[in-house]
Amino acid sequence: MNTKAIIFCCNWSVYPGLLLSEDTTVEPDPEYKIIVNMCSGRLQPDLILEALKDSAWGVMIAACPPEECEHDGNYKAKRRVLLLKRVLEQFGIEPQRLKLEWIDKGESVKFKKAISDFIDELKELGPIKKLEIN
């Protein structure tokens, strides 16, 4: 599987803009997959853990910038990411594999750049090592 990054993004802000900016004639980049959620504040950490456990090299959450989320979910997402990074570190997983990016409505170019930068960072880190249980 080529997918390196799982990107969670919000159905009400950045995702619609991204859809409009996508060239549908071009094959989607297999190195990342976008999962649409209802608000960064609704994203449950177990989903992030699941992605990292299964195959992803890293997870990015694209959230509305401060003051831009209608539900203030972005502040929650920020604190969850801070705490989850510390948990990951205790599991021997580099905290940089989890990233929160503030992306506003219509910032598709910035979003795409953030994704490709993130994938570059993940390539530096390599895949998460597979567990040998013995």
Added chain:
Amino acid sequence: MPKPKVAFYWCASCGGCEEAIVDLNEDILKVVELVDIVFWPCAMDFKYSDVRKMKDNEITVAFINGAIRNDEQEKMVRLLREKAQLVIAFGSCSQLGGIPGLANFWDRETIFESSYGKNCPSVDNPKRIFPQTKSKVPEGELTLPAFHNTVRSLDQVIDVDYYIPGCAPPPYLTMKAIGVILSGELPEKGTVLAPEKTLCDECSRNDSKPEKISIKEIKRISEVIVDSKKCFLAEGVICMGPVTRSGCTEEGDGKCISANMPCRGCFGPPPEVKDVGGKMVSALASIVGLEGEENMSDEDAEKLINQIVDPAGYFYRFSLPTSLLRRKRMSNLVKGEK
């Protein structure tokens, strides 16, 4: 009709689960009237060979407590699985990995080093003599069970029929489970024989919670005395009640809560929670610094979050081996690409 045969066995555990059987008090006499105890090494004199001699499925039910830490435990539980019609994972260690499962933040090498090697200040071992699975002595060969790198829950090693949670399981749940099994009306395989609600749902302090909890400062239970009627979380003390199954007492209120201690999570997650730590990250980070969050700088948010000491150890205190990530990735343990 012959009486049903029951076995009890312990693996990586503290002995508390054995104590929990003894804590049935006079009820144990009722149990003994109804069943034959055919194997219980902690309390009665049985040998492994007694079990080996039994026919397959001869034991009606085997209660196995403790996590799987070494070879001997693994062999014994595999044997008991062959001989028993039903296997019950008894207690947190067996169900979730428990306290011994916290060793999954290390591996065999680092654990041995801190028990027998240079990381143990009270041990003088200049020749670096470490446990060996086989050693020659004038009298012959001595053997020790091999110590695994990773602690596993019982169902990560053998097929398990039912679970009784708790560190240790309360006697009333054990009696109920025995009753259910003897009645022959068995619940669906894989059932946790305990209530499904969270501890918060049943907690008498729940009503004291303000509508919106916001924690300004994380306090450790050793630093404060919490009013015995107030919710620990609302007071800034981490309580695992929101992500933990209720049932540690028959009355509803948690055992630790009644002793004015926050819940540590020994009953494990209720059915809808997939990963205790993930859920706790969600629950706790939502309320830490909630008030005034829009004006909180990134640095202040980080400082506040960093007041939570050892988050993984706290959240997965009883469930590290059965968490989604299972153990710490360590260089000498990991191999190959995903």
